[in-house]
């Protein structure tokens with residue numbers, strides 16, 4: 001017999017690769033943080049002598065969910081500016097609060113809160129863009145959470161940097177260079193949008209990102225007004241401006257892509273640009289509904305993200321999958337436009353691809369990191385089970401997530417966080433809420 005660290009025995013397993021596969025009575029063996037084997041449970045019991053067995057007889061095991069776009073620290077702004085369109089939400093709700101409150105301490109506490117919330121809902125990797133990215137990276141690394149840490153780039157003074165050029169240099173030094181060797185942290189650059197970054201900074205960013213082999217992600221064509229204002233100010237739609245600046249390539253991820261013409265979808269596909277779809281944030285800010293079926297038909301890889309908790313207001317990828325699947329049917333008039341299987345792929349392997357991590361996460365295959373999520377289908381709202389994939393996408397809620405592993409670390413065990421003190425974390429968050437309320441005068 002061969003030894004391994006953990007043997008997970010779920011009722012069902014959806015490994016994502018090969019596509020369309022749902023396995024019954026299969027086991028996953030984990031060793032040294034990586035997936036060692038996926039094989040029939042009966043064979044696994046004969047072949048492996050595990051240090052720990054995790055038996056989950058009414059559960060489905062999937063790769064950990066990949067939240068391709070969020071602003072983790074904004075959990076502390078959850079509910080602070082509701083029911084506003086994007087532009088007013090930013091200028092009246094978010095930016096004044098960030099100007100007053102964003103600090104290393106706030107980002108640390110908000111990021112830790114977000115990590116706890118995401119783990120509890122089955123997320124094992126998140127892609128972030130927020131001020132003090134070095135603090136985001138530190139919080140994720142300390143908590144053993146996988147993160148793609150985006151250095152925010154904006155050309156106005158913030159608590160973190162004076163302008164776009166300083167953002168780029170600080171990101172290089174404090175985030176990229178410092179975390180280059182951390183297996184859980186990947187770094188990238190995250191210019192906020194074309195309306196907050198001038199051409200000169202984009203050109204600098206292109207050179208720096210090429211030198212560091214770092215990817216870029218940007219909010220793009222999120223609202224109709226963003227596109228109209230850009231045409232008025234520059235004579236170009238934002239996508240065209242990025243193309244003219246030489247930024248359209250396979251290391252770019254466009255976040256939102258709600259207002260794209262057919263030609264622009266083809267342009268994205270031809271350049272290999274991936275998209276992060278954030279359906280509930282788009283709905284809440286009344287930005288519109290991205291035409292995901294058309295993007296996918298054009299050949300664009302579409303990942304899924306929650307966006308920040310100030311515009312969603314939960315970091316729940318299960319809910320995001322369900323919303324994406326439902327919206328795609330309405331927007332296309334085709335009930336088969338995005339199936340449960342498609343939605344789960346978007347939240348796993350397509351997210352991994354969009355973040356440049358498909359070789360190491362996003363599916364249950366030997367050799368990949370053991371980033372895994374186990375969900376109980378024994379809940380009343382998920383019974384009876386004809387098709388576990390259907391129940392997973394169309395019925396599941398975060399409180400059905402029983403187990404989560406990040407690189408083999410058992411972070412959620414039978415529904416409980418093993419390494420994060422939830423009470424302490426909630427106390428910190430309510431302290432911030434009291435501080436915000438006092439100053440704002442609510």
Ligand SMILES: [Zn+2]
Pocket residue numbers: 069070071219255307308
């Ligand atoms: Zn965003």
